[in-house]
Amino acid sequence: MHDNQTLYDIAVIGGGINGAGIAADAAGRGLSVFLCEKDDLASHTSSASSKLIHGGLRYLEHKEFRLVREALAEREVLLAKAPHIIRPMRFIMPHQPHLRPAWLIRTGLFFYDHLGKREKLAGSNHVIFRPEDSPLKDEIIRGFEYSDCAVDDARLVVLNAMQARELSAQVVTRTRCLSARREAGIWLIELENAQGAYQIQAKALVNAAGPWVAQFIQQALQLKAPYGIRLIQGSHLIVPKLYEGDKAYIMQNDDQRIVFAIPYLSRYTLIGTTDKEYLGDPDQVEITQEEVMYLLDVCNDHFKTQLTAADILSTFSGVRPLCDDESDNPAAVTRDYTLALSRQPEGEAPLLSVFGGKLTTYRKLAEAALAHLQAFFPEMAKPWTAKSLLPGAENWTSVEDLAAQAMQKVSGVPQALAERWAHAYGARLWSFLNQASSVHELGFNFGHGLYAQEVDYLVEYEWAVSSEDILKRRTKLYLQFTDPEIQVLDEYLVGLHERRLQKDVA
Structure with a gap:
């Protein structure tokens, strides 16, 4: 590994879900792959999610039909790939007539049921709440129920990295990419870990650095980023179990955003997320008092059990690196991904940069990334990940x-x-x-x-x-x-x- 003459087909920078997914897909197509992560796998955005594999019901309001269709179909694909870390979950949306009319929610759920292929997951239905057995406030008397999935997000990343390694990829953590430059048609990549600096070579470079994607282009590569990136902070609270049962709640708010209350690790409830522009260092993101109060207020507007800051057992925050679409509303910034391929100057070794993306669609993003690189590796095998099992799913029963x-x-x-x-x-x-x-x-x-x-x-x-x-x-x-x-x-x-x-x- 420390041989300066080591030449890989693809070097991937970033050990979040997109980097690990691309590395696994590429290795399975017969390419030699190197993946490096500056910290631990999934130590930033990919472990700070709401722990969901979901179609993105609220994205329908922003007309993100392609993204929702792809995400809905991926729920079933991922459920089959990793049934040990992904499980179906029913979501209840209490109806608040002053926020969204019932006809609009029914229409959205009709699309949600039919936009993507659905075999394992149950469809949506209308529900009536009885005050004597509902955790919701007595004035909330009806709502809607639909299906999505819960996931152990960090383990999803680790399993993809394991799969990549088992397909002969070289995966290293706590290894920073200091710089990379093109020379004689290949990338010369300078790396540093606790033992010191070393160099590898690669025919193609994939920048999956997440929140650092634009910074990596500008600082490590000394190039101009083709797109801007907007960092949107999302924060979560963990409190003692708020209600009995295994269903999640999706709560509407006056600002048109939604907040989830999700059963977590059998004894807790996970509450989140927020949408707040973030301008600081992605390594230093922390929940703000404003976000704490926002999440508590939304919960307290819905549930009989009233929470205070004293009930909070833990919090976590991350930044979602979204491609800048110049939206004024952080909640409306597209969750879709953009892949930028550069060969400048013409004929030079390719650079593929990943802007945006979401946990649910990581596998499709990886397929799209490999499609962009197909011309440089004509011997590359066909897409294969849709039917493959992630480590641990072998001979699965329950x-x-x-x-x-x-x-x-x-x-x-x-x-x-x-x-x-x-x-x-x-x-x-x-x-x-x-x-x-x-x-x-x-x-x-x-x-x-x-x-x-x-x-x-x-x-x-x-x-x-x-x-x-x-x-x-x-x-x-x-x-x-x-x-x-x-x-x-x-x-x-x-x-x-x-x-x-x-x-x-x-």
């Missing part, structure tokens, strides 16, 4: 079946832990359970069912380095871990990395 198998094989495993493993890893959970027949054989328990063998697996096979990588993006256990427990995990990881370095040197 989370319940897999959890039952784990409990049968490894004595002493609680059902909740077995289900967490099944949801997160699917069939790959056997990779770290190995030959263990008892929970006591899984090594040290760091707390809350996180055992040493799982930690070792995440470091060895999923690029985890820090406790944050493991707790926030790989397992979602960060909401349960205390500071002393995190410190113990950090100390273990330091020792583990030292042992791995010694092994590499030997």
Whole structure:
């Protein structure tokens, strides 16, 4: 990897969902691929989403019919590709007559049911709320219900990166691209990690740097960006479970925006998101007091249980890098993606830059990216990802079946832990359970069912380095871990990395 003469077909900059998706697609078509991420996989926009695979019901109001049609169809494709981390979810929209008339919502849901292919997901229907069993305020007496999907967003990125690696791609994290320049028809790319700087070469360069896409062109490449980028901040709250049941709520607001309340990790409710122009450093984005009050107010306008800032267990914020369409309203800026291909000067090595995009349509974006590069790699195989399974979905039956198998094989495993493993890893959970027949054989328990063998697996096979990588993006256990427990995990990881370095040197 550190050989300056290493020549790849494609080098991808950025380890979010678009970069990982493009890397996996390209590797599966027989191309040699290099992917680098300056931090951890999915450590920015791709792990700060509302955790949904959805068609984008509200995008219909902005006439984004192509995007909605593509997203609706992708729900079913992704559900088949990764049923362990993606699951169907019913969404309830309480009707507020002064915001949107019932006929308009019914029309939108009719399009939502029929614009895209729908086989597994149920259609929409009208619902009546009974005050005695509804979590909504008594004056909200009816609404509408429809289907979308929930997803573990960070794991979706990791699984695509794993698939890329299993197809011979080179995937490196905590590796920054310092610069790149064209020379003799190829890209010379300067990289830097904790061990120092090195160079690779590539026939094509894909800029999937997300919020940094324009900055990367201007600073690392010393070129002019073909499009502007608008950073739209989206923030979320996590509170104790607000209501019973497994359905999500989509709440309308006076500003024509919507806010979700989504069941999260069985014991919490996730509330979001906001739409706010962001002008700062994407590495430093944090929720504002204005956003906190906005989300609390929308929730309190709908639910009987009234929330205050004291109920907030955690928050997270990210910036969506949207292609600048000069809209005055951040909520109306297109969520569609734009791909910019440059060969300037004429005949030089191609640069493909990704502007915008959304989690749900990452696979179609990757296909479109490879279509743009087809002319440079005529030997490239045909599109293949629509029917392929992501790691862990092999021989899939259900989370319940897999959890039952784990409990049968490894004595002493609680059902909740077995289900967490099944949801997160699917069939790959056997990779770290190995030959263990008892929970006591899984090594040290760091707390809350996180055992040493799982930690070792995440470091060895999923690029985890820090406790944050493991707790926030790989397992979602960060909401349960205390500071002393995190410190113990950090100390273990330091020792583990030292042992791995010694092994590499030997």
